Amino acid sequence: MKFKDMPYTRPDMEKVKKIFKETKEKIENANSALEQIKIIEEFANFKKDLYTTIEIANIRLSIDTTDEFYENENNFFNENKPIIETLNTEVSRAIYNSKFRDELENKFGKHYFKLLECKLVLNEKAIPFMQKENALSTKYDKIIANSKIIFRGKEYTVSQMPPLLQNSDREFRKEAYQAKAKFFEEHQEEFDNIYDEMVKVRTEMAHALGYENYVDLQYKLLNRTDYNHEDVAKYREKVLKTLTPLAIKIREKQAERLGIKDFKYFDEACDFKDGNSNPNGDVDFIVKNAQKMYNELSPETGKFFDFMVENELMDLVAKPKKRVGGYCTSLDKYKSPFIFSNFNGTKGDIDVITHEAGHAFQCYMSQYQLLPEYVWPTYDAAEIHSMSMEFLTWPWMELFFGKNTNKFKYSALKGALTFIPYGVTIDHFQHYVYENPNATPAERRKKYHELELMYKPDLDYDNAFYDSGAFWFAQGHVFWAPFYYIDYTLAQVCAFQYLLKYLDNKEKTLKEYTTLCKAGGSKSFFDLIEIGKLKNPMNTDILEEIVPKLEELLKNMINKSQNDEWLYSELGYCLAEQGRQEEALESYFKAIELNRNDAWIFTRIGMCYKNMDK
Numbered sequence: 001m002k003f004k005d006m007p008y009t010r011p012d013m014e015k016v017k018k019i020f021k022e023t024k025e026k027i028e029n030a031n032s033a034l035e036q037i038k039i040i041e042e043f044a045n046f047k048k049d050l051y052t053t054i055e056i057a058n059i060r061l062s063i064d065t066t067d068e069f070y071e072n073e074n075n076f077f078n079e080n081k082p083i084i085e086t087l088n089t090e091v092s093r094a095i096y097n098s099k100f101r102d103e104l105e106n107k108f109g110k111h112y113f114k115l116l117e118c119k120l121v122l123n124e125k126a127i128p129f130m131q132k133e134n135a136l137s138t139k140y141d142k143i144i145a146n147s148k149i150i151f152r153g154k155e156y157t158v159s160q161m162p163p164l165l166q167n168s169d170r171e172f173r174k175e176a177y178q179a180k181a182k183f184f185e186e187h188q189e190e191f192d193n194i195y196d197e198m199v200k201v202r203t204e205m206a207h208a209l210g211y212e213n214y215v216d217l218q219y220k221l222l223n224r225t226d227y228n229h230e231d232v233a234k235y236r237e238k239v240l241k242t243l244t245p246l247a248i249k250i251r252e253k254q255a256e257r258l259g260i261k262d263f264k265y266f267d268e269a270c271d272f273k274d275g276n277s278n279p280n281g282d283v284d285f286i287v288k289n290a291q292k293m294y295n296e297l298s299p300e301t302g303k304f305f306d307f308m309v310e311n312e313l314m315d316l317v318a319k320p321k322k323r324v325g326g327y328c329t330s331l332d333k334y335k336s337p338f339i340f341s342n343f344n345g346t347k348g349d350i351d352v353i354t355h356e357a358g359h360a361f362q363c364y365m366s367q368y369q370l371l372p373e374y375v376w377p378t379y380d381a382a383e384i385h386s387m388s389m390e391f392l393t394w395p396w397m398e399l400f401f402g403k404n405t406n407k408f409k410y411s412a413l414k415g416a417l418t419f420i421p422y423g424v425t426i427d428h429f430q431h432y433v434y435e436n437p438n439a440t441p442a443e444r445r446k447k448y449h450e451l452e453l454m455y456k457p458d459l460d461y462d463n464a465f466y467d468s469g470a471f472w473f474a475q476g477h478v479f480w481a482p483f484y485y486i487d488y489t490l491a492q493v494c495a496f497q498y499l500l501k502y503l504d505n506k507e508k509t510l511k512e513y514t515t516l517c518k519a520g521g522s523k524s525f526f527d528l529i530e531i532g533k534l535k536n537p538m539n540t541d542i543l544e545e546i547v548p549k550l551e552e553l554l555k556n557m558i559n560k561s562q563n564d565e566w567l568y569s570e571l572g573y574c575l576a577e578q579g580r581q582e583e584a585l586e587s588y589f590k591a592i593e594l595n596r597n598d599a600w601i602f603t604r605i606g607m608c609y610k611n612m613d614k
């Protein structure tokens, strides 16, 4: 079914409550394992229907955040989702305490019971806190979605800024960066207050549920069944030892390449003097080529992407009133993933068509899973599918970037490597926040700056507001999904492994990846890693093993992307300096033939002609 044809009616909460309550009673009164299995299966279908309805409302509101109808529906769910969650917990408790536990574990797997156990931490005491939390998240989203950033006489939202921040003109990107910072500075008090309230609400909820602080509670709510905050702290140490130094080296090289002596934060997004590689076309061009790419990658990915296109399960282009960012979700009733994004004409668009499509592909492959709990894995594992897809599609990147493909790959790998230290900073910060819930907003910001300098000692914002430790205001996860961030970094380490394997043996790697996708959420993070034939980032030396290999790979790429085009440009410049204008021109034209077509080269050519009095 096409997304636009999917019907929506607000669920009757009285009916919903009744079904949850009846299910609980039926489970408790069942006289055989078989009977319980049947009840659980029916319950699974009921939940898939209910969550699909909630998701339809959510997607339609993200597409137009000013839509009053879906705003009302969203408010309705903000109020009622915590009630649904609590009712679900009661059913989970009944299943968890089943006298037929062994038979149920045989049927649904041991992991199901571990997930149920995580659910059991909630009870109705949590409802008022979760309602408050939801309302605060919505408040944050609204400020960002309605953001107005004035830059060089034009108005932009936060999500429209990235292409400006990558501009190859240093003064231009600096101004854009300052304009964005100014927006956050102007709203500092609001962000501080929203976050402060969130921390208090979450801490009070943890206390009400019998937890010392919010950290352990949220680990449970994130269904983390195989590691705790101490394991995560050790992993952050590994990152500090391996990736922090590499990231510094990468930025030193970048500064050299750009010819900048006082390299600043606003220079980081610009990888090449003559600009970053952007895709060669608009949304239709990208979707058409993506369809070709996925059909060539494997029969499974081809079938999947055709399904997404046919059923209009993607809303890709940035439009006013749309929510920021990108996500992938699922409408399990229709066995359909859905991709939401804000295309803005940068390489980020290709990340969407690979990253979010990676999520969607896993979801599509897992639709045969009966239990809704098994359709998606936990976030740490879920990001493996998406981040790996970014790499598995590399052989097709010429379709999008033409001669700039190497530049794109360089930027992608560089971005992934330098991201991890930032990711662990965000994680470390949140541990501080929830372990010290009484810290003031100013103390929090001070701590943030301390931490970011630890993981990135060469950081130079050149901006007093960011130096005060406020950079994370733009990181939505910190507000609406506490502790969901380290997941990206863990998954990235897994995706790196697939990349290195893939360069070695495409077919075998693709098989391992697809097997992992099919397993969906039927196993825990550590177990899924094993199924996918990957090494664990937390308790093995895989980081130490792969970082030198990735460094080498990156070096080779920069050599290739600074290829002949660059050499001919430089040669032309030298010749012109020596007064050999004719030869210089010849060299410049060769560079143009090789795809160089920026202002720099045309200026040089103009100067040659001027020197020749032509």
Ligand code: ZN
Pocket (backbone or CB within 6 Å): 355, 359, 383, 386
């Ligand atoms: Zn993702």
